[in-house]
Amino acid sequence: MLQQYITEVLFKQQTCSLPQVGTFTLQHIPAHFSVVEQVLTPPRQQVSFETRWEDDGSCLHWISQKENLIESVASLKLEKYLQEFREMLQSGQPVDLPGIGSLRLDPLGQVRFTAQELPDAWQPLELAPVLRSDAAPKVLQGTTEVVNHEVVEHTEAVLEDEPRGRFRWWWVVLPLAVIGAGLAAWIFKDEIMPPAPAAKSLEQTVTPPVQDSIPAVAETVPPVSDSISYYVVFEKFPSKEKAEKKLAQRIAWGHSEVVLFTSGDSAVYHLAVPFRSLPADTAAAKDSVADKFKMPVYIAH
Numbered sequence: 001m002l003q004q005y006i007t008e009v010l011f012k013q014q015t016c017s018l019p020q021v022g023t024f025t026l027q028h029i030p031a032h033f034s035v036v037e038q039v040l041t042p043p044r045q046q047v048s049f050e051t052r053w054e055d056d057g058s059c060l061h062w063i064s065q066k067e068n069l070i071e072s073v074a075s076l077k078l079e080k081y082l083q084e085f086r087e088m089l090q091s092g093q094p095v096d097l098p099g100i101g102s103l104r105l106d107p108l109g110q111v112r113f114t115a116q117e118l119p120d121a122w123q124p125l126e127l128a129p130v131l132r133s134d135a136a137p138k139v140l141q142g143t144t145e146v147v148n149h150e151v152v153e154h155t156e157a158v159l160e161d162e163p164r165g166r167f168r169w170w171w172v173v174l175p176l177a178v179i180g181a182g183l184a185a186w187i188f189k190d191e192i193m194p195p196a197p198a199a200k201s202l203e204q205t206v207t208p209p210v211q212d213s214i215p216a217v218a219e220t221v222p223p224v225s226d227s228i229s230y231y232v233v234f235e236k237f238p239s240k241e242k243a244e245k246k247l248a249q250r251i252a253w254g255h256s257e258v259v260l261f262t263s264g265d266s267a268v269y270h271l272a273v274p275f276r277s278l279p280a281d282t283a284a285a286k287d288s289v290a291d292k293f294k295m296p297v298y299i300a301h
């Protein structure tokens with residue numbers, strides 16, 4: 001009967017102190033996630049036992065309630081139960097406690113407790129981490145930044161907190177943009193400027209001498225005065241920072257002809273290729289940029 005009372009008191013108040021035997025405690029083990037095995041172990045309960053005890057009167061009060069006895073009579077009843085309990089332990093046979101475990105004496109006379117595994121209401125769950133694009137971790141490696149397994153190249157080492165007043169990385173991009181504009185003008189010079197007239201052959205330039213003739217004056221080609229300057233825009237950004245970052249990437253990819261500009265008071269920043277040609281050649285310039293960058297293009301002045 002005492003074994004049943006021990007179980008009831010333990011699950012009612014999470015602890016049960018049995019005089020002259022020891023103390024049982026119901027421990028709550030929280031849920032645990034194993035990163036290696038990707039398994040979430042649910043919370044569970046476990047009963048522990050120690051030979052130290054302090055009579056808090058819980059067993060006496062429980063016997064008084066269950067058997068409708070006054071405390072003085074319940075105290076005598078508890079002494080009788082404890083005597084029988086110790087005699088069972090002294091016999092060497094394990095004493096079973098329903099739903100808790102069992103007690104027995106070892107060869108040295110020490111009380112040993114074997115806990116019974118409590119039934120779990122939940123089973124372990126196998127979980128897989130989910131990486132969201134807006135909360136993906138950033139890994140910094142020298143001048144590269146890995147975001148969602150995509151490598152983003154920077155023109156200088158990435159700094160977490162750059163001190164105020166230090167040169168920003170776009171000071172490096174600006175000279176590169178100027179150099180890129182010069183290279184673009186050199187690469188597209190054949191499209192911008194009309195081809196120079198072929199030099200006349202020696203036979204055509206040498207004329208038989210004529211007596212009393214006036215020296216021939218070399219014919220000069222009048223300069224082209226109706227050519228225009230314009231940009232063929234293929235990409236635009238709402239912020240200067242994003243535009244400069246994209247420009248640096250384009251230059252790193254070998255597109256040195258690309259430049260960054262904004263028109264008037266507009267807050268939109270454009271990536272474009274500069275041209276100077278006749279108005280009739282603007283369609284060919286647009287087609288060449290659209291074919292190279294595979295994007296819709298338009299002309300801006």
